[in-house]
Amino acid sequence: DIVMTQSPDSLAVSLGERATINCKSSQSVLYSSNNKNYLAWYQQKPGQPPKVLIYWASIRESGVPDRFSGSGSGTDFTLTISSLLAEDVAVYYCQQYYTSPQTFGQGTKLEIK
């Protein structure tokens, strides 16, 4: 299985400041034939299902605010929230869909400082 490791486990950021969450995969999720990274980011608020924010490592899902961005390739990825809003308080997960079983990171809890 590909192990997804997120850092940090929790993060407190002031409103309006930048939040950065990292995700590292135990093997590359870059498929050389199409040069795509099979990596997605999800946001989960309390009592709600996860919601996809980013796929192919850097493509924003329709309707996702542009303060959310994804970057990285191969085994190292980053989710950045450029200017934190109160509504961004949530747990964030990365996920690889490169191979079976699809696996998730352990989650990063984002709070307001």
Add this chain to the structure above:
Amino acid sequence: QLQLQESGPGPVKPSETLSLTCTVSGGSINSNNYYWGWIRQPPGKGLEWIGSISNSGSTYYNPSLKSRVTISVDTSKNQFSLKLTSVTAADTAVYYCARHAISSWYQYLQHWGQGTLVTVSS
């Protein structure tokens, strides 16, 4: 707007079989060879993909659960289902159904149901 809704009989006793159904509305389960999946989340913990199925019945299962899991699809009812046998307390979780994006298993999970908590307890 595609909607997915999980349903099931409620609490399950240890060693029994957990059965859940996901009803799809706002779209046909038969369209475009999408894959439909089950994911679970123990209380206060992270996400675990259980398995997925296409409208034609092709399946992918998590090897950690494969010996106990069966996922099936009923296109006439626009539903797909999960059966997990020989459950223990470790199977207590919120169970989500979801649809992969586009027509491939090698896709992220684009649409999710609200989830249903299944408790395994005697």
